[in-house]
Structure formats: structure tokens, C-alpha cells
Amino acid sequence: MPSKKDAPKESQLAGTRTPDRANTNAKLQSLESVRSDATGQALRTNQGVKIADNQNSLKAGARGPSLLEDFIMREKITHFDHERIPERIVHARGTGAHGYFQSYGNHAELTKAGFLQDPEKITPVFVRFSTVQGPRGSGDTVRDVRGFAVKFFTDEGNFDLVGNNMPVFFIQDAIKFPDFVHAVKPEPHNEIPTGGSAHDTFWDFVSLVPESAHMVIWAMSDRAIPKSLRTMEGFGVHTFRLINAEGVASFVKFHWKPKQGVLSLLWDEAQKLAGKDTDYHRRDLWEAIETGNYPEWELGVQIVPEADEHKFEFDLLDPTKIIPEELVPVTPLGKMVLNRNPDNFFAEVEQVAFCPGHIVPGIDFTNDPLLQGRLFSYTDTQISRLGGPNFHEIPINRPLAPNHNGQRDAMHRVTLDKGRAAYEPNSIDGGWPKETPPAARDGGFESYQERIDAHKIRERSPSFADHFSQARLFFHSMSPNEQQHIVNAYSFELGKVEREHIRVREVNEILANIDLDLAAKVAANLGLPAPKAGTVEVPKLSLKASPALSQLNHPGEGVKGRKVALLVADGVDGALADKLTKALEAESLQIKVLGPTSAPVKTADGKSLAVDASMEGLPSVAFDAVWVAGGKGVVDALKADGTAVHFVLEAYKHLKPLAGDKDAKAWFDELRLKADAGLLAGSDAKTYKAFVKAIGMHRVWAREAAAKAIPA
Numbered sequence: 001m002p003s004k005k006d007a008p009k010e011s012q013l014a015g016t017r018t019p020d021r022a023n024t025n026a027k028l029q030s031l032e033s034v035r036s037d038a039t040g041q042a043l044r045t046n047q048g049v050k051i052a053d054n055q056n057s058l059k060a061g062a063r064g065p066s067l068l069e070d071f072i073m074r075e076k077i078t079h080f081d082h083e084r085i086p087e088r089i090v091h092a093r094g095t096g097a098h099g100y101f102q103s104y105g106n107h108a109e110l111t112k113a114g115f116l117q118d119p120e121k122i123t124p125v126f127v128r129f130s131t132v133q134g135p136r137g138s139g140d141t142v143r144d145v146r147g148f149a150v151k152f153f154t155d156e157g158n159f160d161l162v163g164n165n166m167p168v169f170f171i172q173d174a175i176k177f178p179d180f181v182h183a184v185k186p187e188p189h190n191e192i193p194t195g196g197s198a199h200d201t202f203w204d205f206v207s208l209v210p211e212s213a214h215m216v217i218w219a220m221s222d223r224a225i226p227k228s229l230r231t232m233e234g235f236g237v238h239t240f241r242l243i244n245a246e247g248v249a250s251f252v253k254f255h256w257k258p259k260q261g262v263l264s265l266l267w268d269e270a271q272k273l274a275g276k277d278t279d280y281h282r283r284d285l286w287e288a289i290e291t292g293n294y295p296e297w298e299l300g301v302q303i304v305p306e307a308d309e310h311k312f313e314f315d316l317l318d319p320t321k322i323i324p325e326e327l328v329p330v331t332p333l334g335k336m337v338l339n340r341n342p343d344n345f346f347a348e349v350e351q352v353a354f355c356p357g358h359i360v361p362g363i364d365f366t367n368d369p370l371l372q373g374r375l376f377s378y379t380d381t382q383i384s385r386l387g388g389p390n391f392h393e394i395p396i397n398r399p400l401a402p403n404h405n406g407q408r409d410a411m412h413r414v415t416l417d418k419g420r421a422a423y424e425p426n427s428i429d430g431g432w433p434k435e436t437p438p439a440a441r442d443g444g445f446e447s448y449q450e451r452i453d454a455h456k457i458r459e460r461s462p463s464f465a466d467h468f469s470q471a472r473l474f475f476h477s478m479s480p481n482e483q484q485h486i487v488n489a490y491s492f493e494l495g496k497v498e499r500e501h502i503r504v505r506e507v508n509e510i511l512a513n514i515d516l517d518l519a520a521k522v523a524a525n526l527g528l529p530a531p532k533a534g535t536v537e538v539p540k541l542s543l544k545a546s547p548a549l550s551q552l553n554h555p556g557e558g559v560k561g562r563k564v565a566l567l568v569a570d571g572v573d574g575a576l577a578d579k580l581t582k583a584l585e586a587e588s589l590q591i592k593v594l595g596p597t598s599a600p601v602k603t604a605d606g607k608s609l610a611v612d613a614s615m616e617g618l619p620s621v622a623f624d625a626v627w628v629a630g631g632k633g634v635v636d637a638l639k640a641d642g643t644a645v646h647f648v649l650e651a652y653k654h655l656k657p658l659a660g661d662k663d664a665k666a667w668f669d670e671l672r673l674k675a676d677a678g679l680l681a682g683s684d685a686k687t688y689k690a691f692v693k694a695i696g697m698h699r700v701w702a703r704e705a706a707a708k709a710i711p712a
């Protein structure tokens with residue numbers, strides 16, 4: 001087990017006023033319904049009656065029938081029968097963590113929101129990451145969009161930024177959401193597939209709905225198989241407004257930039273991990289936090305003055321479009337650090353209720369028709385999932401700001417309101433609680449006074465009509481490796497589609513409009529003729545490529561928290577293994593010692609070296625890099641072990657740095673692994689440095705073609 005380091009790192013607390021852990025802990029601990037461990041307490045019923053026997057139900061005789069009057073058993077079983085609440089209709093599979101947000105400075109020129117004005121202020125946050133399609137127990141590493149939802153417990157009320165790890169969405173209007181979700185969810189007759197989109201109904205829908213083209217290409221890219229929840233970008237997707245104390249509004253797009261880099265799995269890894277460790281992402285986040293490798297993101301915004309609303313080749317209100325960062329750079333506002341795991345998954349992760357309608361003064365919506373629909377949906381869904389309109393009283397959802405009003409009663413009400421006047425105005429309770437007029441700071445919420453002068457119609461704005469130019473921009477901004485992964489993903493998914501007419505339509509009417517080369521490659525993999533031309537005229541964008549879209553341009557800052565497997569066997573040079581471990585740990589890498597079994601191995605000088613796991617128990621897909629330990633007989637033992645051979649070959653195939661001494665190098669040569677910047681031999685400081693550098697690049701991309709020949 002990783003050791004628990006409670007104290008946040010100095011660098012993370014620099015300039016803060018309050019130790020963040022204490023602050024976020026205080027939120028839950030101050031609520032009276034939180035119970036910690038019950039040491040010294042008697043076992044009692046929910047009515048407070050002490051229980052004498054928790055092993056046997058009440059029966060008529062030791063071998064006789066059970067009696068209905070056994071209120072102790074009935075209370076226990078009845079409660080158990082109702083332990084589950086409905087899972088979320090989308091985003092059911094997820095995990096969460098506590099942390100804090102800290103502004104880099106005073107952003108008063110942009111917004112009057114208090115949490116963005118004081119660099120000394122620590123705002124507690126709770127984040128939930130999720131997949132979209134699969135149920136609660138589905139695999140973490142499936143190809144899917146990831147939810148990235150952040151609840152800021154600000155002094156002025158809760159602000160929920162309920163975003164995704166992709167900056168656009170499948171549809172433009174909320175009325176299409178149930179259609180889209182029904183299409184992507186497992187098919188109704190056999191509930192297959194769990195957690196993925198490689199099936200007929202999804203591709204039927206998206207091939208008929210061209211507005212989905214841009215989001216689908218993101219979903220077919222490496223973004224849909226993140227390496228870790230810590231290595232994902234987050235996006236608010238819609239355009240929002242920030243409003244300052246003078247009432248001046250700016251359009252903004254929210255971005256979360258991970259300090260850990262924007263990294264993904266390879267498809268082969270993702271598929272294997274779904275079986276070898278269903279909880280891979282959950283575990284990774286949990287362990288990173290437990291070992292003090294707190295993940296960190298920068299919150300930034302792209303800012304567009306109101307006057308520039310119509311200066312782009314796309315509509316700011318269209319949620320299928322990005323604002324390329326080359327046109328409007330991201331201005332950093334502050335940082336978020338996740339530093340505490342939940343105490344109880346159900347109470348916190350399962351019961352947290354996000355809603356895009358939870359905003360605070362200084363932030364406002366736009367007329368994006370997808371966002372507008374979401375404002376209704378989330379409260380509605382919480383009423384059904386959490387049993388009524390009092391879900392804000394569940395500890396994880398309670399704002400730190402007080403919430404006095406005339407709302408009373410309803411299912412699961414916890415608050416005991418003592419006043420007599422549950423209405424406003426009143427003269428009985430002194431007129432309290434009273435309205436607060438809007439003000440520069442600390443005033444009541446005021447909506448941005450947008451002028452609307454229009455007909456009541458059901459119509460899509462003509463400015464939303466271009467569905468392909470940004471999908472093309474995305475494809476053209478990818479590196480050759482990333483482009484190939486996209487071709488592979490379309491080919492894999494469409495290869496699972498049973499109906500030929502759906503494959504043909506996707507290739508001819510969608511892919512051909514994005515890029516003819518992409519369409520031809522996918523067509524070839526499906527045995528279809530390559531389309532000669534697109535079916536629509538795609539507007540030409542002034543920007544030909546957006547480098548910010550390629551993950552290769554976001555390798556991250558350093559190697560903190562990345563994982564190295566140290567392969568050992570009997571005969572290992574214990575002192576060298578120790579030296580290596582210390583050198584790598586000094587870089588904040590996580591080292592796991594893996595042996596042929598879980599039993600300790602014998603070192604060359606006859607000592608016992610404990611291992612963390614066997615190579616079978618912790619496969620190479622769970623690591624970023626591999627080091628083969630030195631010592632007489634180690635390589636011979638590993639060579640004779642098929643699991644170890646597979647481990648090394650698979651790590652090479654997945655483009656991971658591999659290193660070892662000259663014996664290991666001879667073994668790599670025997671396995672016909674080609675020398676490159678990630679295949680290293682030596683046990684001196686220079687080799688360690690080169691190894692860490694290669695880990696910092698995440699993968700040895702130049703190896704991908706050579707690695708193709710290695711069996712999966």
C-alpha cells in the first residue's frame with residue numbers, strides 16, 4: 001500500500017492563507033450528520049435500541065420458522081433492500097476527489113465573482129470525473145467522453161462547472177439529447193455493448209446527424225482513451241459570460257489545463273486494462289492523492305469582448321465549435337489541486353448533485369440552446385435520483401454560504417426551520433430573510449440584461465450550419481501518429497457495425513466531408529470504395545491547423561506520479577536496485593518492484609527483497625516505463641518466464657521507455673527490439689537521466705511503426 005502523506009507539498013501551499021486539507025475537511029466535518037468511526041459505541045437499531053444478538057433472527061424454536069415480530073431483522077433487511085439509488089442516466093460510472101481552488105490574482109476587471117478576486121482565498125472544491133455511456137460498474141478505460149464536473153464551494157454560493165474532457169458536443173440543441181443518448185447507450189434488445197459506442201444505433205444516429213461530426217472525430221481520437229483522469233484537459237464547452245462590478249460582460253470559454261500533461265492510452269492498452277483492472281482510473285487517482293502526488297490543473301478562460309461576438313467564422317453560441325487557441329489564447333485565472341480522497345463513496349461521489357444552473361454573481365449563461373436545456377435537466381434528474389427537492393441538504397451538496405429562504409418541507413427535509421414566517425415580505429420575523437439588491441460585491445444575483453427582440457420560433461440559426469470545417473481543422477492539426485489512431489478508431493468502430501448501409505453513409509456523407517484521405521483509409525479497412533468527393537461544400541477556414549489541439553504539444557511539466565516497473569528475480573543486485581529506486585523516487589516517480597511471483601526474491605548477497613506484486617498481477621499496461629534490474633541470473637530467469645517476456649515486449653509495443661544493464665540490452669537485442677531514444681542500457685547517472693527524460697516525453701512515438709510487428 002502506498003504511504004499516506006497528509007501534508008500538502010510546500011510548493012502547493014505557497015502564498016495560501018489556510019492549509020487546504022483542513023479547509024476542505026472542515027466542510028464535511030462541521031455538518032452534524034457526519035459520523036466517523038464508532039469505536040466504543042454499542043450496536044443499536046435506527047431507533048436507538050441496543051442490540052443483544054446480531055447473529056440470529058427470532059425464531060419459534062432453534063429449528064423453527066422465523067417470526068414476523070423480529071423488528072430488528074426487519075429494520076436491517078428493509079434498509080438493505082433500499083440501499084441503492086438510481087444511477088445517473090448518463091455519466092453513471094465515475095469517481096471523485098476533494099481539493100481547493102486558488103486564484104492567481106485579482107480578476108476584478110473580468111468578473112465580480114469573489115473567488116476570482118483574492119489570491120489569498122482558498123475555495124474548497126469537489127470534482128467528479130466520469131464516463132458517459134456505461135453503467136456504474138463498467139470499465140474505466142473504454143473509448144468514451146469523460147465528464148469533468150467541479151463544484152466550487154464559494155463564499156457567495158456554489159458554482160458548478162459541469163464540463164467534459166472535450167471542448168465540443170454531439171448536438172446543438174437540447175431537444176436532441178434523449179435521441180443521442182438512446183442511440184449511444186447499449187442496444188435495447190440485448191443491452192450490448194457496455195461502455196462503448198462501437199455498435200449500429202450509435203453510428204446510425206451520428207451518420208444521419210452531421211452536426212455530430214466534429215465531436216465524433218474527437219471521440220475517435222486519443223482524447224477518448226485518457227491515460228489517467230489526472231492527464232485530461234477539461235472544458236466548459238458552452239460559451240458563458242463573466243460580468244464585472246461595472247456590469248461589463250465578456251464571453252468566455254472555460255479550460256482546465258493539467259500540469260501532468262494531456263496523455264492518453266494506446267487502444268490496445270485501453271482494451272486490455274478494461275479487463276485487467278476495471279478500476280484503473282479510479283485507482284490511479286486514489287493512489288496519486290494517497291501518495292501526495294496531488295494532481296493540479298490551471299483554470300483559464302478565452303475572453304471575447306461582447307463587441308466581438310460576430311467576428312468569428314463560427315457562432316459563439318454553437319456548442320459544436322471551439323474557439324481555436326491560436327485566435328484567442330487561454331488566460332490563466334487560477335489553479336485547482338486535488339488533495340483529499342472521499343471518506344465514503346456513496347455519500348460523496350454518488351450523492352453529489354451537479355447543475356450547470358448553479359452559478360454565482362459575476363457569472364452568467366449565454367443563449368447556447370444546449371446550455372439552456374441543461375439548465376432544466378439537472379435539477380429535474382436530481383429530484384428523481386436523490387428523492388426530492390432537498391438534495392441541497394445532503395452534506396456533499398451543502399453550500400458553505402448560508403441558505404435562508406421560505407422553502408419548506410418536502411421529501412427528506414433535514415433542516416428544522418424555527419421561524420414562523422415562511423414567506424416574504426413578512427412582519428412577523430422582522431421581515432427576514434430579506435432580499436439583497438445587486439451591488440459591486442456581495443450583492444444579490446442579477447442576470448445580465450441582454451436585449452432580446454425576436455419571434456417565437458422553432459428554428460436552428462443559419463450560423464450553426466457548417467458542421468465539417470472544424471472537424472477538418474481537428475484532423476489536420478494532429479501529428480501523423482494521432483491521425484493514424486483516428487483512422488484505426490473509425491475502422492474498429494465501424495467494423496463492429498453490422499448494417500453495411502450505415503458504414504457506407506458514415507464514410508461517404510461524413511468522413512468524405514471532413515477529409516478525403518481519412519475517408520479513403522477507413523473505406524479501405526472496411527472493404528468499401530473510396531469516395532471521390534464530399535457531399536457538401538465545406539467552408540474554408542482562415543486557420544489551417546491549430547497546434548494546441550495535438551496532445552503531443554502537451555507532454556506535461558515533469559514526470560511527477562508516473563509509474564515505473566522494476567523487474568527483479570533471484571540473484572538481483574539489491575544495492576543497485578535500491579540506488580535506482582532512490583534515484584527515480586527523487587524525481588517523484590512511483591516505483592513498483594515486480595517479481596515472477598508475489599513472493600520475495602533472493603538478492604545476490606543472500607538477502608530477501610520484497611516485491612510489490614507479480615508481473616501477472618500488475619501487467620505492463622499499468623506502467624509508463626520499465627527497468628530490468630541488474631544482477632547475476634536475473635535476465636536468464638526473466639527470459640525463461642513467458643510472462644516476463646510478454647511484459648517487456650508489450651511495454652516496447654506500447655512505446656514505453658525500457659532500460660537495464662548490458663545483460664538486459666543483450667536480451668532486448670535477442671528480442672529484436674530496435675534501439676531508439678527510449679531503449680537504454682547502463683546503470684550510471686547519465687542513463688537514469690535519459691530514462692527520466694524519455695518518461696517525460698510519455699511515449700517513444702518514433703517507434704510506433706517498428707512496434708507494429710510485435711504481437712499484441
Ligand code: HDE
Pocket residue numbers: 088089090091094128129130146147148149162163164169173174175177235236237238352353354370371373374377378379381382
Ligand atoms: Fe449532461 N447530464 N446533459 N452534459 N452531464 C447529466 O445529470 C444533459 C451535456 C455532464 O458527475 C445528468 O446529475 C442534457 C454537455 C457531466 O454528476 C443529466 C444535455 C456536457 C455530467 C444530464 C447534456 C455535459 C452530466 C445525468 C443536453 C458537457 C455528470 C445525471 C442538453 C459540457 C455530472 C446528472 C456528475 C450529467 C443532462 C449535455 C456534462 C441527465 C439534457 C454538453 C460531466 O441531467
